[in-house]
Amino acid sequence: MIQLTDTQLQVALRALNDVIAPALQESDSHVIEQAHLVIATLEFAKQRLPHTRRFYRQELLYFIDYASEVAALVAAEADILAEEISDQCRIGQEELQRPEAEAEDYVIVVRRLRELISSAVERTAGSAIEAELSRLVLERLKRFLPHQRTWLLPFGLDPAPDDLPAVDQIVELQQS
Amino acid sequence: MTQEKTAIDHLKASDPRGAPDEAFIESIRARYPTEKEVDLVLSGKMRRRGSGQPYVQPRLEELVEGAVKLIESDLGYEVSITDAKWLSGGASKLQVLFTLNWSGFGGAAGQTESTRLVLRTEPAASITESSRRREFQVLRAVEGVLPAPRPYWVDAASEYLPYPGIIYEFCRGVAKPSVDPGKVSGLGQNYGPELRPRLASQFVDMLAALHTIDPERFTHLENFEIPRTGSNEAVIKQVNAMRRVWEEDRLEDEPIMEVVYQWLIRNAPPIDHVSLVHGDYRNGNFLFDEATGEITTWLDWEGAVLGDRHRDLTYATMRSFAHVAEDGKTLLSSGMMPTDEMFAAYEKASGLKVDPERLIYYTIFNMYILMVLILGAAARCSFGGQTHQDVLTNYLTGVGYPTLAEMCDYFEMHAI
Numbered sequence: 224m225i226q227l228t229d230t231q232l233q234v235a236l237r238a239l240n241d242v243i244a245p246a247l248q249e250s251d252s253h254v255i256e257q258a259h260l261v262i263a264t265l266e267f268a269k270q271r272l273p274h275t276r277r278f279y280r281q282e283l284l285y286f287i288d289y290a291s292e293v294a295a296l297v298a299a300e301a302d303i304l305a306e307e308i309s310d311q312c313r314i315g316q317e318e319l320q321r322p323e324a325e326a327e328d329y330v331i332v333v334r335r336l337r338e339l340i341s342s343a344v345e346r347t348a349g350s351a352i353e354a355e356l357s358r359l360v361l362e363r364l365k366r367f368l369p370h371q372r373t374w375l376l377p378f379g380l381d382p383a384p385d386d387l388p389a390v391d392q393i394v395e396l397q398q399s
Numbered sequence: 400m401t402q403e404k405t406a407i408d409h410l411k412a413s414d415p416r417g418a419p420d421e422a423f424i425e426s427i428r429a430r431y432p433t434e435k436e437v438d439l440v441l442s443g444k445m446r447r448r449g450s451g452q453p454y455v456q457p458r459l460e461e462l463v464e465g466a467v468k469l470i471e472s473d474l475g476y477e478v479s480i481t482d483a484k485w486l487s488g489g490a491s492k493l494q495v496l497f498t499l500n501w502s503g504f505g506g507a508a509g510q511t512e513s514t515r516l517v518l519r520t521e522p523a524a525s526i527t528e529s530s531r532r533r534e535f536q537v538l539r540a541v542e543g544v545l546p547a548p549r550p551y552w553v554d555a556a557s558e559y560l561p562y563p564g565i566i567y568e569f570c571r572g573v574a575k576p577s578v579d580p581g582k583v584s585g586l587g588q589n590y591g592p593e594l595r596p597r598l599a600s601q602f603v604d605m606l607a608a609l610h611t612i613d614p615e616r617f618t619h620l621e622n623f624e625i626p627r628t629g630s631n632e633a634v635i636k637q638v639n640a641m642r643r644v645w646e647e648d649r650l651e652d653e654p655i656m657e658v659v660y661q662w663l664i665r666n667a668p669p670i671d672h673v674s675l676v677h678g679d680y681r682n683g684n685f686l687f688d689e690a691t692g693e694i695t696t697w698l699d700w701e702g703a704v705l706g707d708r709h710r711d712l713t714y715a716t717m718r719s720f721a722h723v724a725e726d727g728k729t730l731l732s733s734g735m736m737p738t739d740e741m742f743a744a745y746e747k748a749s750g751l752k753v754d755p756e757r758l759i760y761y762t763i764f765n766m767y768i769l770m771v772l773i774l775g776a777a778a779r780c781s782f783g784g785q786t787h788q789d790v791l792t793n794y795l796t797g798v799g800y801p802t803l804a805e806m807c808d809y810f811e812m813h814a815i
Contacts, residue, residue, distance in 0.1 A: 253485060260790040327406035330651075331413050337652040344657040357658045357815055364655050365807050371800040378797030382718075 232269040236262065267377040270390075277394035278374060279326040280319065283333050285370075287315045289363045290336045296359065297343045300350050308339045369393070416647060417783070419449045431643040433636045436530050436622040441640070444528045445647055454522055454785045457561045459483055462495050465560035466518050469552050470499065472559065476508040486517060492701075493520050493562075493787055496569055516551060520564030524785035526776045526792055527679075528644070529701035531555050531563040533622050537703040538567060540619040540675065544612050545605040546570070547697045570696035572686025586798065587722045588682040588734050597692030599735040600744070602685075605694065606715070607749035610674035610708040617675075623705050631667040633706055638663045638764065645771045648779040655807065659767050662814050668757055670707050678702030680711045681720045682733040708751060709761040716741060717765060719802055759813045766806035773799040 239262050247255050271278070294308040315332040318324045344360060347353050370393045372381050381387065404412075411417060424445045428438060463483045470478050478501040486494040495518040502509050521531070535553040542549060548567035557563045578591040590598055617625055626633030642660050679699045686696040704710075716732040724731050732738045742753045773796055780786045781793035 251485065257788075257790055260794050263794055264790055325406035327410040331410055334413070334651045337654060340654040341652045341657045344654055344661070348661050353661075354815075360654045360658050361807060361811055361815060364653070365804075365811075368800060368804045368807070372804065375797045375800060378794055380794075380797035381801050383801070 228272060229269065232265055232272070236265050236269065239265070263378060267375075270377045271374065274390055274394050276326045276329075278370075278390075279329040279333070281370070281394055282367075283315050283319060283329040285367055286333045286336045287312045287319075289367075290340055292359060292363075293340050293343050293356070296352060296356055297347055300352055301343065301346050304339065304343055304346060308336070308343070311335050311339060414650065416649070416779070417448075418451055419445050419647070421449075424449070427643055427646050431639040431646065433640040433643060434624045436533055437636075437640045440528055440530045441643055441647065444524060448524065448783070448785075454524070454783075456522075456787050457493070457520075459485065459495065461561060462493075462518055462520065462564075463497065465554070465564070466495075466497070466566060469554050469559040469564075469566070470501070473552055474501065474504070474506070476502065476506065492525065493522055494518065495520075515569035516566050517548065517569050518560075518564055518566050520560055521562050522786040522788075524776075524780050524783065526772050526780060526795075527702055528776070530622060531565045531701075533620075533703065534701045535565050536620050536622060537675070537700045538565075540616045541609065541612070541697075541700075544616075545608050545697060546695055547700065570686055572688055572695035574683060574686055574698075576689055586683065587720060589722050590682070590734050592725055594687075594689070594692050595731070595735065598687060598694060601694045602715075602733065602735050603741060603744045604748050605697065606677075606680060606711060607745055607751075609677060609680075610672075610711070610751060611749050612675045614673065617673075617705065620675075620705065626670050626673050626705055628671065628673060629669050631669045633670060633704075634667040635664060637704060637706060637710075638667065638767075641768050641771045645775045648771075648775040650775075650778050650782055653770070653774060653803070655803075655810075656767070656770060658815075659763065659806070659810060662810075663760075663764055663767060666760060666814075668707070668760055671754075672708065672751060673705055674708040674711075676704050676706045676708065676710050678704055678710070678714070680715050681717075682735070683720075707757065707761065708749075709754065709757040710764065712742065712745065712753060713758055713761040714765045717762075717769070718805055719769065719798060763806070763810060763814060766802065766809065769802050770799065770806060773802065 239258065244255075244258050244262065247258050290308050291312050294305040294312070297308075298305040311332060315329075315336065318328050318332055321328075340360065344356060347356055369387050373387045373390055373393050375381065376384055376387065376390075415423065424442055427445075428442060432438075433441075463480050467478060467480055478499060480497045480499055483495055483497040486496045497516060497518065499514045499516050500512070501514065502511055506512075519531075519534075521529075531553050532555040535550045535555075538547055538550040541547050548570050550565060550567045552566045554560045554564050575588060576590050576594055578594075579589040617623070624633065624636070638660070645656055645660075677697070677700065679702050680697075684697065684699050685694050686698065687694045716738045718730075720733050721730050722734055723729065729737060732741050735741065736744070745751075746753050777792040777795050778799075781789045781796075786792060
């Protein structure tokens with residue numbers, strides 16, 4: 224097949240940047256704004272598409288590790304929930320082993336793990352482990368936030384892009 | 400031929416909020432009680448989403464036709480609308496500028512006056528889901544207190560328009576100065592060293608005037624619950640409103656949001672003075688006359704609440720809306736002045752105290768609100784293709800994670 228997705232984005236961006244956007248100079252401001260936002264959106268897709276599967280794979284790896292820690296912490300307070308979290312971690316591991324798994328398959332498991340971790344926070348509110356779990360959630364988020372921020376860098380809205388790791392770094396970390 | 404489902408189909412099917420049923424809506428309502436009108440608006444949003452009806456952008460002619468019917472139903476005589484065009488600006492509402500040819504209130508057909516008006520209506524979903532009825536009432540309440548569009552008509556139940564809408568006065572002025580015209584939604588808007596001092600004093604004085612508004616004017620606010628001084632009940636309802644939006648809209652959870660929510664409920668401070676709170680008071684949300692530096696209009700009143708002044712104070716001074724001055728080091732809150740100076744000027748203008756403890760609480764609350772709106776509502780709008788500004792709401796998610804990082808740092812320093 225001669226056609227690559229990357230080529231489609233490349234030609235669309237060329238037309239938008241070189242021909243369409245300049246021709247809109249006299250248009251209503253919301254038309255001009257949306258044209259520039261379309262360019263930013265396609266640019267995001269072009270830059271991130273080659274890394275997508277690896278990014279979400281790393282995210283799943285990270286959340287399996289994180290959720291396992293949560294499960295261990297809440298086991299005494301909420302054993303059924305801890306079991307649910309462990310089950311989802313196992314499903315996540317299976318997805319990572321499945322060669323044909325796609326980025327969206329990883330996202331589905333990560334989203335379930337995220338929900339379960341939040342449930343753990345809610346259910347243990349006021350308990351002896353509340354403070355420890357809150358600190359764990361905060362610390363884990365802070366560790367992963369640079370990845371999330373790097374992923375959205377093509378939008379150009381991050382105030383400190385130079386402080387963030389390169390996309391190659393975030394998708395290569397913690398190989399399974 | 401049946402097409403095999405793709406991974407993205409499976410991902411969409413796994414979204415419990417994509418097509419909520421009545422039981423799902425009711426369970427959220429029960430868990431996070433809030434003000435009655437807010438409840439109505441949020442439940443309406445969920446039911447529209449649950450109906451599975453795709454968003455169809457109304458045609459300009461359709462909106463004009465609806466506006467004519469709305470106006471005529473009130474005036475009792477025929478009017479006409481000319482020069483209608485889409486108005487840019489804002490990430491959440493559809494706006495049309497038009498000329499109304501009419502004979503004024505109490506007039507008769509004959510159309511001797513022409514008035515420039517704005518129709519502000521909402522798409523099927525919105526980053527800031529809100530009540531047109533409340534927006535209309537708050538604009539009535541602030542008339543003569545600070546510059547804001549004069550409200551004319553409201554169609555809160557979309558009897559005449561495709562979606563609920565409000566018609567108000569078109570106000571002169573620009574939102575962005577010619578020195579820095581490129582900011583989307585005014586985030587980090589820089590007004591430049593010439594205009595800045597002229598705008599800054601009005602910015603503070605108007606906020607003080609709003610917060611010390613005569614409580615007699617609360618009678619306009621029929622669909623607002625008036626908080627009791629000394630109670631935190633209203634604060635908890637406001638936190639719950641946001642928690643509810645998070646529960647309804649998020650594509651994926653961010654567990655820190657539950658940690659922060661628990662903290663906000665547990666630490667909600669009682670209100671010491673009931674203020675009318677704008678809710679989105681910042682650079683980019685007012686119009687001004689570039690020649691004179693006069694603020695001509697405050698916009699976007701849809702998030703207004705009766706509550707604690709510190710909510711506006713901490714919102715206006717959020718890092719996301721600030722920029723560094725020409726000296727390369729001074730951070731200017733809302734592009735106006737350093738935070739400390741702003742608070743000192745506000746205390747002087749309002750006679751109200753700025754309480755450091757409440758500043759911490761409302762800084763965290765405002766960060767939480769931004770997270771709900773950006774990582775929750777904005778992401779949901781674009782994912783579901785529910786607005787005329789999907790490309791903008793999608794783009795705005797780019798500020799979500801830097802702001803989340805800011806919230807984490809602040810929360811760690813002050814609350815955990």
